Amino acid sequence: MxxxxxxxxxxxxxxxxxxxxxxxxxxxxxxxxxxxxxxxxxxxxxxxxxxxxxxxxxxxxxxxxxxxxxxxxxxxxxxxxxxxxxxxxxxxxxxxxxxxxxxxxxxxxxxxxxxxxxxxxxxxxxxxxxxxxxLGVACTEARLNASFAGQMPIAGKLAFVSQSGAMCTAILDLSFKEHIGFSYFVSVGSMLDVDFGDMVNYLGNDPNVSSILLYIESLSDFRNFMSAARAVSLVKPIVALKAGRSPAGARAAASHTGAMVGEDAIYTAAFERCGIMRVQTIEELFDCAEIMAKQPRPTDAGLAIITNAGGPGVMATDALAAYNMEPVPLGDATITRLDALLPPYWSRANPIDIIGDADLERYRGVIEVCLAAKEVSGVLVIMVPQALTHPTAVAEALCETLKGNSKPVYTVWMGGESVEPGRRLFNRMGIPTYDVPERAIRAFMTMYRYARNLKLLQEIPQKLPNEPEYQQNVAQNIIHQAIAHGRRCLTEIESKQLLLAYGIPCTRTEAAKSVDDAARLARDIGFPTVMKIHSPDITHKSDAGGVLLNLSDEAAVRDGFDRIMHNCRAHNPRADLWGVTLQPMIPRPDYELIMGSKMDGQFGPVILFGLGGILTEVLEDKAIALPPLNRLLAHRLIENTGVYALLKGYRNQPAANMVLLEEILVRLAQLVIDFPEIQELDINPLVPLQGDILALDARVVVASSTIPSPLHLVISPYPSQYEQTVVTKSGLEIFVRPIKPEDAPLLSELFDSLSPTSIYYRFFRPLRYLSHDMLARFTQIDYDRDMALVALQRVGDAEKMLGVARIISDPDITKAEFSVLVGDAWQGKGVGATLLEQLVEIGRERGLEFLWGVVLPENTNMLALGRKLGFTIKRVPQSSDFELRINLQQPSQGDREGVT
Incomplete structure (x- = not known):
């Protein structure tokens, strides 16, 4: 709705x-x-x-x-x-x-x-x-208190949405003490209809909302929530406290991956993916509320600590160290300016100990120096009551000094009754204040990590060296045959065939039904060899005595066949034993990796990566992510593990082939995107080997699915169904496909080729270049909400972007604004018409009511194109511009529409 x-x-x-x-x-x-x-x-x-x-x-x-x-x-x-x-x-x-x-x-x-x-x-x-x-709802802008809470919130720009009425009343009560204002206060209760996704979507489009706080116990429409959060978090901070953290689930899972991926870790990964800042306690949630309501976000981690006592400065430094951070080193110019203000025995370092006899003028002067210093991106001011300094007087002086300041400032007035008036003064003036340094440091780092994560979300990924190709039909046959025969677990051979169909390298593995077959295959594969039980009923082979390593000759193979069959019959007398598998013995690597996927009942498939081998579940060096993945997301997944230090190269160990490892993760993500039947997938061990990477073992669990791909995902994947080669009416052959994040360099090249007139027609203003933020916004789109198509032409081994057209849906996803941009050399050749025609059809397919766009009166080519495609053309009221609109619920009227 x-x-x-x-x-x-x-x-x-x-x-x-x-x-x-x-x-x-x-x-x-x-x-x-x-x-x-x-x-x-x-x-x-x-x-x-x-x-x-x-x-x-x-x-x-x-x-x-x-x-x-x-x-x-x-x-x-x-x-x-x-x-x-x-x-x-x-x-x-x-x-x-x-x-x-x-x-x-x-x-x-x-x-x-x-x-x-x-x-x-x-x-x-x-x-x-x-x-x-x-509990009800409140909107201070409308002076609406439709709740049974005790009081109307103070007016402000924070929005708070909670599943718990009790949390609402607690936060509301604290907000009066700290003088924090809210634009919305919403208790969603059981979410029979309006849920967190709806609220984020709505609040994200209200200019009276600067930040959004969420208290979440559970989500309902996960895909709607992720889509809304990904869109809104790019323009407004979203902070979430997710209650009810559960222990790792899937205890009886058939794979290591299934056992290692727990619900709470998935929420953390999901929040990170969509730019939500997650906090763990009510205190953190409230601290975030205070900071976002009162202070700008830090642009960097350069924190200056000003204190009138050495001990609290050390406490603040230790708190920073817990985040692997240090106070920012002071520049020579800053130290010189501070020398003129402070006694000769001051610390001459950060923390800046301004000595116990510091008066309000000393405080004010040092703060002004720090705020002006280029290396400083935030200031923490600590006051400990001293006989020569009045805390309230200093607070009054600082409130005046900090008016209009563009850098975040945090205050710690340590003590009891003597400092309380100062705290109240800071609260009234919109300056965050805390009772201990550790809490202030945590608040600063929370906002810094949010700003950093926002930058990471807008990074532009590199393309893989070669566009991955997939044998989807081969994979489909393997999965569907197993399901048709009533089997949940694929055999190792089937599992590896499935991986190979998606280009994931595996060791050669052959099946032998008899001891003679085993001896023959071992000779062909070469010694030493590895032998494993081949059975649909024995998943964890080592537990059953079903794995033998380093079989060095034919006699060892024959003896090994008998031993494995005996061990496995004893382990599970009812198991269907198909024989054994053989594969080459790979020299023992210095470390092993694990990679896999688990189907979560709420978030869909979850990708896992980490340290593998027999100690996988003991050491639990792992990280998880949600598909789809690109190289950048895959690299971040790898970076979030301890084994990343080894993969980069350590001492005498060479670095792993990181590009190949990223590609394998991208391929694995595509496999679970294409097949919702995959419930669990486990590649363990995956070993780096002389520049190559090989899956030595694999197991896959499948089940029939009533949800078709890609509806089992919470993040819309790349819609490859819109790819096609088209010959325009002018005879130009182009490849049309949805835009990808990796297309940013191509889009930048297209922009650089444009004339000033073409730029003005598209952007309604002169523009010298596309900034990084603009490139990220134009190429990193949510395919559920928006769509952008590009026209490409192959030039040797490279691609050239000839044009791009997009539709941007309103929050209702009932109508969308369109735009078209074609390189000057390709205008008049049918490129723009081809792209816009396809977007019209996509809009109809999605059930949009209409497309619209504003066109300058000088842009006669666009007006002619709109008329040709059936858009109505009307002047924008009180403007010379034209609005083009096409009703997607009716058939196109072609050239019958004209200018009115």
Whole structure:
């Protein structure tokens, strides 16, 4: 449903309170009181069957009896009555409802049945719902307090969304003490309809929201949440506290990967992928709220620590060291300026010990020097009560000094009653203040890591040396045959054949049914050889005595065959033993790797990488990521492990082939993207070997899936179905495909070839170059929301981008804005027409209502193209520009449309 309907949830012109009451202690009374006390300017309609008047306001027996337009209904009646009330709201034309009532899923199956009836009624009448079992909502801009919380939040630009009503009241209470303001305060409750994804989407498009705080116990529509968060986090910070961290799941998993990937680690990986800053405690969440409400984000990790006592400065330095960071070294110019302000025996280093007798002028002067220093990106000011310094006077002086400052400043006023007035003063002036250095350092590092992660999200990945190719039909046959025969576990040979179909290198592995077959194959493969049991019923071969290494001759092979068969019959008498497999014995590497995937019931396939071998689950040196992957994401996954130090090369150990390792991860991700049937996949060990990388063992668990690819993913992958070779009407052959993050250099080259006129027609302003941020924004798109197609031509071994066209959907994903850019040398050759025609069809396929775009009157070629493709062309009111629009719910009208 459209999120724009949520405007009436948070900015209604009129509100009906169903269950309004004058009874002391009732929720209905609290709702009426809060609406009026908050200064809500619209109409308030009490609804109660038993009363004709409540608090001097006329009451109605039901919403439909009001006889006036109602935007929002707040429902605080027994939950058994809510379904019929929602039906009545729908008949009365109410767009939104906040259901305070409890007694839904939290009470079990009966509550779930009640919620199902409510959902059915809401869906039939298209009423948007927040709740049930929630505290309510507040929007300070609209002066709406549609909750039973004690007070209206202070007005500000933070938005807080919580699954827990208790967390709402706790944060709200703390916000008054620290003087932190909010634009929205939302308790989503059981999320029967509006969920975290909807809220992030809505809040991300409200200019009155600067940052978003989330308290999450569970998610519902995971793909919607990831899509919204990835889009919004690029422009606004999102901080999440995810409660209910569980131990690692899949204890009975058939692979090491399945046993090593736990739910909480997946949430962490998901949050990192979409740019969400995760915190672990309520204190951290509140500290983040304070910083984001009061201070700019640090551009670097250059923290200057100013203190009037040595001990707290050491404490702050130790706290930084826990993050592998140090106070920023002071430049010569900074030290010279500080020499003029401080006693000759000052520390002449960072932390800057300004001595215990520091007065407010010394504090002010040192802070001004640090804020002006190029090497400093943030300042921590520590005050310990001293006989010669008054904490409140210093606080007053600093508040005046810090007005309009562009760098973040954090204060630590250590002590009790004597420093409390100073803290209150900082809070009123919007300066973060803490009682101990460690908490201030954590706050600074949280914001620094957020800023750094944002930069990482916008990095441009390199292309692989060669475009990967995949034998999808081969892989499909292997998987489907196993499922058709009722087998969950592929054999080692099948598993390796599956990997080879996707270009993942494996050791040669052959199957032998008899001892004579084994001896013959061993001679062909060469000695020494490795022998393993070949059975669909024995997954962990070593546990069954089903692996023998270093078989050096034929006699050892014959003896080994008998030993393995005996061991495995004893281990599992019912196992179907197909014989053995043989493969060459690889010299023992200095270290081994593990790579794999596990299907999570909520996030879909999860990729794992780490230290492999027999100690995999003991050492647990691992990192996880969500597909799809590119080289950059694959490299970051590798970097997040301890074994990365070995892979780079260590002492006399050569570096591993990192490009190949990244490529293997990309190929593995594509395999689990293409086949939702893969439940677990385990490559262990994977060994670097003289510039090559080989999978020595593999196991795959499969199951039939009712969800087709790529709907089992929470991040939309590259839509290869839109790739095609096209010959334009002018006879030009081009390859059209969706844009990729790796296309940034090609897009930059295309821009550099444009004339100033072409640039002005596309961007409506002169532009000398595409910045890194612009390139990232144009090439790193969410294929679920937007689409960009490029026209390419092969020039020798390289590609040349001739043009690009894109559609950018509104938050509702009901309409989209289009744009077209074609290189000057290729204009008039049908490139733009081809790209825009395909985007129109993609828009129709996605169910968009219409495409629109603004075109300058001088851009006659674009106007002609729009007319040709069936766009209506109208002047933008009070402008000379034209708006082109095409209705995608109707067939194209071609040239019949004209300029009006």
């Amino acid at each position: 459209p999120i724009h309907n949520l405007d009436k949830m948070f900015k209604p012109a009129s509100v009906a309170v169903v269950g309004a009451s004058e009874k002391s202690g009732s929720i209905g009374r609290a709702l009426m009181r809060n609406l009026r006390a908050g200064g809500f300017p619209g109409e308030i309609y009490p609804v109660n069957l038993r009363h004709r008047e409540i608090n001097g306001i006329k009451a109605y027996p039901k919403v439909s009896a009001i006889g006036q337009a109602v935007d929002l209904a707040i429902i605080a009646t027994p939950i058994t009555t809510v379904a019929s009330i929602i039906r009545d709201c729908g008949q009365a034309g109410v767009d939104c409802a906040v259901i305070i009532s409890a007694g839904g899923r939290e009470i079990g199956s009966k509550g779930l049945e009640i919620e199902a009836r409510i959902r059915e009624e809401a869906g039939a009448s298209r009423v948007r719902i927040i709740g049930p079992n929630c």
